[in-house]
Amino acid sequence: MSLTLFDLTSFAASQGLGSALSGPVAARFLELAQAVRGFATETAAELRALQERSAECSRALRGCRDEHWQGAAASAYEHQLEIAEHRQSAVTDGFTEAAVLVTSAGEALAAEIEQRAASVAAAGSAVDRAVSTLAHADLADLTEVLQDSAVRVAQNQLLALADDSQLQALADQLGAGVLS
Numbered sequence: 001m002s003l004t005l006f007d008l009t010s011f012a013a014s015q016g017l018g019s020a021l022s023g024p025v026a027a028r029f030l031e032l033a034q035a036v037r038g039f040a041t042e043t044a045a046e047l048r049a050l051q052e053r054s055a056e057c058s059r060a061l062r063g064c065r066d067e068h069w070q071g072a073a074a075s076a077y078e079h080q081l082e083i084a085e086h087r088q089s090a091v092t093d094g095f096t097e098a099a100v101l102v103t104s105a106g107e108a109l110a111a112e113i114e115q116r117a118a119s120v121a122a123a124g125s126a127v128d129r130a131v132s133t134l135a136h137a138d139l140a141d142l143t144e145v146l147q148d149s150a151v152r153v154a155q156n157q158l159l160a161l162a163d164d165s166q167l168q169a170l171a172d173q174l175g176a177g178v179l180s
Contacts, residue, residue, distance in 0.1 A: 016124075016128050017128070017131065018124040018125060018128040018131065019121070019124040019127075019128050020124075022120045022121050022124025022125075022127075025117075025120050026117040026120040026121040027117075028171075029113050029114070029116050029117035030113075030114060030117045032113050033109075033110040033111075033114045033117070034110070035171075036106055036109050036110045036113060037106055037107065037110045039106065040103055040105065040106020040107065040109075040110075041103070041106070043102045043106075044099040044100075044102045044103045044106075045099075047095050047096075047102060048096075048099045050095045051092055051095035051096050051099065054088065054091050054092040054095055055092050057088050057091075058085065058088045061084055061085045061088055062085065065078070126153075
């Protein structure tokens, strides 16, 4: 019993080979998106905790005022205290802004990674559709299947989406605990 081209392409189409290849890659991207979100959430929480400690320092500085003290030394002290309060307030504001920025940047990166996962899954489905279409076409041999532009475009798109060195580097950093 010999297999025909129809048998081969029908089997490939029925197995969903594009989806089988893209599924694990898309799942990995989704896991990475969750890791990015988690890292951003933890970092923002740490920044908010530092902001609260900084606010406590600001309140403590305000408690250092002594209205009973008079004279040039008291004025110099009050002036330096005002400068310290202003600087401390800027530090507190900086922690608040940093927490907001980390949260929004983490969400934006996670959304971009999730979009990549969706694109990988769509490319896998495109491969499945191309192979399914070819399974029902009247093609003379496997060479025609492999040279079909729809198959090549879908395959190249899937490979390009699945191979992203920047995402791999980020995954490596998160996995190694470099960012945490």
